[in-house]
Amino acid sequence: MAGLPPLRYLRKTTIxxxxxxxxxxxxxxxxxLMENEVVQDVDEAELSLVQSVICRHIVSGSPFGQDSVFEENIRLYFYTAIPNIKDYKDDTLLTVWYRGLDTVQTVPCSLTGDVCFSMIxxxxxxxxxxxxxLVDKQRLLSSRQFRIEPAER
Known part of the structure; x- marks a missing residue:
């Protein structure tokens, strides 16, 4: 019989x-199999992420004039779309505006439908x-950076 040797000849280490x-x-x-379930949960969480922009105006409920560099002496808006806005209370959503490391203003978010916006x-x-x-109590929901340049005269 030229096949496999009988199991009695296998060493304990091999077993x-x-x-x-x-x-x-x-x-x-x-x-x-478990990672597939976790990935599906993460995908659902990513779909509910907050989308935000800095813009010059809000026209018909949508941001207009989005950019990351603006001239001084213009009014700016922080526009945020929050898919699961029912999970937040309007008195706990705050917008904090910073210049460098200094806090310039902290204002509550104005809620309209699933949109939150504030102005400076x-x-x-x-x-x-x-x-x-954009913070809910101590939890950061969204953050945007931008630059203000001196107005050309």
């Missing part, structure tokens, strides 16, 4: 290696690096 290898394969199969007056905008954060 242990085969058992460990099979356990590893079972682990990988189970792990890959032109008199507060000085040249430099700026950012705006």
């Amino acid at each position: 242990i290696v085969i058992v460990v290898f099979l356990a590893f394969l079972v682990h990988r199969v189970v792990n890959s 007056a032109p008199s507060l905008l000085q040249p430099g690096e700026w950012s705006v954060d």
Whole structure:
């Protein structure tokens, strides 16, 4: 018989290696099945992410004049679309405007449907690096950076 040798001639180490290898394969199969479920949960969470922009105007409920560089002495809006807005209370959504590391203004978000927006007056905008954060209590929902340049005379 020229096939496999009888099992009694296999060493204990060989049997242990085969058992460990099979356990590893079972682990990988189970792990890959569970990862598929987790990926589906993550995809649903990504769909509910907050989308935000800095713009010059809001026209018919949509942002207009989006950019990341603006001249001083113009009014700017922080426009945010929040798909699951029912999960938040309007009194807990705040927009925090920063110039560099300094907080310039903190205002509650104005809610309209699934959109939250806030405005900063032109008199507060000085040249430099700026950012705006949308926060719900202590949780950051969205952040945008932009720059204000001196107006050309």
